[in-house]
Amino acid sequence: MLFAISILAPCITLGCRSAPRAERACPAGFRADEARRATILAKLGEAPVGADTRDRALAKEKVTFCFGRLGVSSVTTSGVVLVDEALATSEAAARVGHLLTHVAEGLRVEPREGSDESCEVVTTRALAAEAKALSIELGLRRAFGVSPADARVRYAFESDFWATPEQAREALVLxxxxxxxDGAPGIDALASGYARRCREARDASSAR
Incomplete structure (x- = not known):
């Protein structure tokens, strides 16, 4: 999941917030659907990790859910969760569990202020967070009975993930x-995208 660039975002990382924000408007092409939102959040509550992630994210942020058509459901830098309306409830809930992990834990894709950490370090840290969130998503897919063969979004590594010892699964995803x-089925261009955004943030900081 690559964070979507949004004009609603005053900063480039979810980790930079200090106080909850008001609910945001959906971007063009997306709409709010309170009934669908409630159904997905209730589904997350059926699995302990889903309930925990949901509750931590919603306690931190006023999360806006927007539904429309897109290839990879994502969360914007301002915390708007964009969900592919074509996903069935169980698959959507698993994906939302992934996205809310980023809201709950933050995902920094720029160097820490005052630090000299490289964009390679920043990108590695962001990819590790993605590997964790994807692992949570796959666990929720299984808990909710989402068959890889029937899923709308298919991950090429899903069968290998479950064949790997539990303690090594995140490393496999990473x-x-x-x-x-530059991306793969169901996966945005994460590594190249995060590296580019880090360089842009560094260049913008240097230009000040």
Whole structure:
């Protein structure tokens, strides 16, 4: 999941917020659907990790859910969750669990202020967060009975994920993300996108 660039965002990272914000408007092409939102959040409550992620994210932010057509459901830099309306409830809930992990825990894609950390370090940290969130999503897919063969979004590494010992699964996902910097089925161009955004943030900071 690559964070969508949004004109609603005053900063480039979810980790930079200090206080909850008011609910935001949906971008063009998307609409709010309170009934669908409630159904997805209720579904998340059926799995302990889903309930925990949901509750931590909603306690931190006033999260706006918007539904429309898009290839990869994502969350904007301002915390708007964009959900593909074609996803069935169980698959949508698993994906939302992934996205709310980023809201709850933050995802920094720029160097920390005053630090000299490289964009390679920043990108590695962001990819590790993505690997964790994807692992949570896959766990929720299984908990909710989403069959890889029937899912709208299919991950090429899903069967290998479940064949791998539990303690090594996140590492497997991380290796996959590193091997596909420009994206893959169901995966945005994460590594290349985060590296580019880090460089842009650094250039903007240097220009001040």
């Amino acid at each position: 290796a996959y993300l590193r091997a596909h910097p």
